[in-house]
Amino acid sequence: MDQDIIKKIPHKTIERLSQYRRALLICLSQGKTHIFSHEVAEIQHITAVQVRRDLMLIGYSGNLRRGYNIKDLIALIGTIIDSQDGQRVAVFGMGNFGRAISAYFEGRRERLSIVAGFDVNPQKIGTSIAGVPVYHIDRACEIISKEKIKIGIITVPGNQAVETAKIMVDCGIKGILNYSPSPVKVPEDVFLEEYDMITSLEKVAFYVKEH
Amino acid sequence: MDQDIIKKIPHKTIERLSQYRRALLICLSQGKTHIFSHEVAEIQHITAVQVRRDLMLIGYSGNLRRGYNIKDLIALIGTIIDSQDGQRVAVFGMGNFGRAISAYFEGRRERLSIVAGFDVNPQKIGTSIAGVPVYHIDRACEIISKEKIKIGIITVPGNQAVETAKIMVDCGIKGILNYSPSPVKVPEDVFLEEYDMITSLEKVAFYVKEH
């Protein structure tokens, strides 16, 4: 696919492509070969137009009578969002949340594997949590370069997040997923995604209370 | 505050108010009494105009020379996003993630407390995980009504999410935070917020790979 086109795909479309792919994989495993936009839409609880527009943006054409070829579509989405030889990920802060994430991703996605965890707690250093080896944060640069890690997940306490992000950037991490409640700042060439669970829960609480 | 105005506050503003409040509480604990929009903006890594606009929407006026009164602002945000007598929350699926969440919220926010967990694993029923009592999902309606629970967090495996959401709605839950990768559907009067970690991680991976 053309580089310029890829740059212009909306963030939200990228997110939905990831979701379409997982839904399609389930359909494929159920023996389906083709699917209509309105069927995808129903699974994702969005509109069929939205689905068609997303597929239009990545340049995929469906069959007018049978819909989209599931296998082809999965493959195309793969060429867009996956990297050639997979991405390697590290978790910073192997506490309750870091452990849950590590356990969850263990052997789930071949192209996205958690290969290292960093912490400061001496009791955890040198152990293996959910199959992920835990190193001291001081060895971050060494391990990141050795293991060719490009992506890092922040699950340290909020007051440590800014400092941890700095270390990550200095060690060459190019994408950060920050789950601490403290916003961090990164240079232009590092992609940052932040998600704060407290905010989400407070938001739900707000819309639940009767006004 | 006027009901009509509250209804018109953008979703994104509600999210930021939650974050402003936490930042302000930290400032307050450091002895500050007033703060400028650009200072708030710097903490959150957004623009000062955004901050001023958000505060404008909730009808808060700052002092032209000293900025915003931190204490007053915290109180005002509280009247908007908090409920009168706090919200009670239940976690559905007390596995790795459910446990991490329960441990995390334990005693953190007085107005938002996790008071019950539901599971199907007989080994977990009747125990207490991170201070949260675990019940069988069959007792959901009974416990939800007894404990006056209005909010539920979904942390069951993806293939159980749709069924679990149905139970939640039937038992009178009015706000759902779905952390499973499977989208769920709810009636109009139930507020739904979904977050899929895999999507986020794949998104980061996409923007990290050089195009």
Add this chain to the structure above:
DNA sequence: TTTGTCCTGTGAATTGAATAACAAAAACTA
């Protein structure tokens, strides 16, 4: 007093994303 600086508050313009609307293709129907 006057001038300059540093804020806030807000209407107008812009951007980004979702939705509506519809042409055209394909296959079936009568």
Add this chain to the structure above:
DNA sequence: TAGTTTTTGTTATTCAATTCACAGGACAAA
């Protein structure tokens, strides 16, 4: 063959959120 149905692909429109641009207040210094 002519019409009906179903679905894709795309342009135009609407809606939501952010940013721009600037008026106007408060104070300090000259």
